[in-house]
Amino acid sequence: MMFFIWLSDWMIPIIILGIIIYGLIKNVNVYEAFIEGATDGLKVVVDILPTLIGLMMAVGMLRSSGALNGLSHLIAPLISWSKFPSEVVPIALMRTFSSSAATGLILDIFKTFGPDSFTGRLVSIMFGCTETIFYTLSVYFMCIKIKDTRYTLAGALLATAAGIIASYYLALWFFGI
Amino acid sequence: MLNYLWSFMVIFSILISGFSGGMREVTASALSSSQSAVKLCIEMGGIIALWMGVMRIAEKAKLIDALARKMTPILDFLFPDVPQDHAARKYIATNLIANFLGLGWAATPPGLKAIAELQKLNKNKNKASHAMCMFLIINISSVQLISINMISYRTSYGSHNPTEIIAPCILATLCSTLIAILFAKFMYKKEE
Numbered sequence: 001m002m003f004f005i006w007l008s009d010w011m012i013p014i015i016i017l018g019i020i021i022y023g024l025i026k027n028v029n030v031y032e033a034f035i036e037g038a039t040d041g042l043k044v045v046v047d048i049l050p051t052l053i054g055l056m057m058a059v060g061m062l063r064s065s066g067a068l069n070g071l072s073h074l075i076a077p078l079i080s081w082s083k084f085p086s087e088v089v090p091i092a093l094m095r096t097f098s099s100s101a102a103t104g105l106i107l108d109i110f111k112t113f114g115p116d117s118f119t120g121r122l123v124s125i126m127f128g129c130t131e132t133i134f135y136t137l138s139v140y141f142m143c144i145k146i147k148d149t150r151y152t153l154a155g156a157l158l159a160t161a162a163g164i165i166a167s168y169y170l171a172l173w174f175f176g177i
Numbered sequence: 178m179l180n181y182l183w184s185f186m187v188i189f190s191i192l193i194s195g196f197s198g199g200m201r202e203v204t205a206s207a208l209s210s211s212q213s214a215v216k217l218c219i220e221m222g223g224i225i226a227l228w229m230g231v232m233r234i235a236e237k238a239k240l241i242d243a244l245a246r247k248m249t250p251i252l253d254f255l256f257p258d259v260p261q262d263h264a265a266r267k268y269i270a271t272n273l274i275a276n277f278l279g280l281g282w283a284a285t286p287p288g289l290k291a292i293a294e295l296q297k298l299n300k301n302k303n304k305a306s307h308a309m310c311m312f313l314i315i316n317i318s319s320v321q322l323i324s325i326n327m328i329s330y331r332t333s334y335g336s337h338n339p340t341e342i343i344a345p346c347i348l349a350t351l352c353s354t355l356i357a358i359l360f361a362k363f364m365y366k367k368e369e
Contacts, residue, residue, distance in 0.1 A: 004323070004325065004328055004340055004343075007323075007325070008325040008328075008329065011278065011280075011325075012280070015231075015278075015280075016231055019231055019234050019235045019238070019240065020231075020234060022235070022238050022240055023234040023235070023237065023238040023240075025238075026237075026238040026239065028234060028237040028238045030234050033230070033233045033234045033236075033237045034230035034231065034233065034234055035230065036230075036233050037226075037229040037230035037231070037232055037233025037234070037236075038226035038227065038229055038230035039226075040229050040233070040286075041222070041225045041226030041227070041228065041229030041230065041286060042222060042225075042226050044225060044229065044285075044286055044289055045218050045221070045222040045225055045226070047289075048218070048289075049214070049215065049218045052214040052217065052218060053211045053214040053215065054183065055183075055214075056210040056211065056213060056214040056217075057187075057207050057210045057211045057214070058183055058186040058187050058190070059186070059210065060206040060207060060209065060210025060211075060213075061186070061187060061190035061191070061203050061206055061207050061210070062186050062189070062190045063206065064190075064194070064199065064202040064203050064205070064206035065189075065190035065191070065193045065194040065197070065199060065202075065203050066193065066194070066197055066199055067189055067190055067193045070193065103326075103330075106330070107330060107334070110330065110331070110334035111334065114334070114335070114336075115330075115331040115334045115335070115336035115339070116336050116337055116338070120331075120336075121341075121342060121345075124327050124331060124342040124346070125342050125345050125346050125349050126349070127324060127327055128319070128321060128323075128324040128327055128342070128346040128349065128350060129318075129319050129346060129349035129350040129352070129353050130319055130353070131316065131317045131318070131319045133317050134182070136313060136316055136317050137179065137313065137317075138179050138183070139285075139289075140288065140289065140292050140309075140313055140316075141179060141305070141313075142179065143289055143292060143293065144292055144293055144295075144296040145302070145303075146296075146302075146303065146304065146305050146309070147178070147179075147180070147303045147304070148178065148303055148304040148305060149178040149179065149305050149310075150304065150305045150310055150364075150368075151310055151360075151361075151364045152305060152309070152310045152313050152314060153178065153182075154360075155310065155314035155317075155357060155360045155361055155364070156313070156314055156317040156318075156357075158356060158357070158360050159314060159317060159318035159353045159354070159356050159357035159360070160317070160318075160353065162318075162352055162353045162355075162356035162357075163318065163319065163349055163350070163352065163353030166348070166349040166352035166353060167345070167349045170345035170348055170349050171345060173345075174341075174344070174345045175341075
């Protein structure tokens with residue numbers, strides 16, 4: 001436990017320290033290189049901003065329209081044969097759209113059921129092994145103007161489904177209901 | 178693809194709220210979301226610039242080339258179409274390592290550079306190459322080893338053992354990444 005608290009405090013400083021020292025040893029003008037990279041970084045931000053506006057607008061509309069909740073209600077009966085908690089379905093759906101919204105829902109679960117409940121543990125595992133599909137796809141593909149994304153979406157959905165199913169069985173296996 | 182997905186999301190939300198009577202919320206949320214996108218970019222702009230700056234130092238010191246060389250066997254297996262010593266390799270390596278360590282915002286800049294380099298290798302500029310599909314599917318499958326954020330949330334909500342999820346989380350991540358790679362490899366074989 002202490003190790004992870006230590007790790008979370010030290011990881012970024014150690015990476016930055018290591019890179020700067022290594023750069024100095026290799027005779028790189030580190031400050032100049034940093035400024036150069038940071039300039040590029042700001043250009044990246046400007047490039048992805050329009051995509052992000054379009055995406056967040058659509059996700060925001062989808063969230064507030066109640067469409068995701070409706071979809072959760074449709075999915076819930078399909079999985080009622082398992083012990084998969086129905087309150088996790090909206091989180092799994094939301095996770096593919098927005099990381100921060102999913103985090104909010106997960107904190108609600110912690111508040112209601114506690115982080116040490118089966119549901120709490122399940123969402124903790126699930127959050128770590130999934131990613132926001134639509135954000136990643138649109139930012140990357142819009143950046144290079146790809147129109148035909150081929151099997152990327154199918155693969156992404158499959159990997160996410162595998163992650164969710166694995167989380168459920170691993171939570172059962174490690175902690176039981 | 179994205180064209181249809183995006184239009185579907187917008188049209189579907191408007192139709193649904195037309196039935197459920199939540200049009201006011203949808204309007205408010207469309208407007209406020211576009212504002213939060215700008216806010217997010219301003220806040221994250223600093224972080225992205227910082228990581229791009231640090232990455233440039235590592236690049237000039239040839240640290241990134243060394244990393245990419247260390248990862249040659251993995252990169253050969255995952256991206257057989259990307260030639261040795263191509264710039265795409267070092268950005269893919271950086272992106273995967275940053276993701277692995279859970280530094281999401283540090284992973285985006287090299288990721289975008291990687292895909293831009295892959296586009297240079299791509300024959301049909303409108304159609305994603307196999308390497309792009311593999312790269313994005315792996316990214317979406319999440320290769321993060323430990324979610325430090327999640328551990329701190331669990332701690333603040335009074336978990337007795339906040340780190341107990343690490344082992345199952347690594348296994349679940351392994352599972353989703355494995356499926357991702359298998360699927361991408363399968364599609365590669367099928368479409369070649």
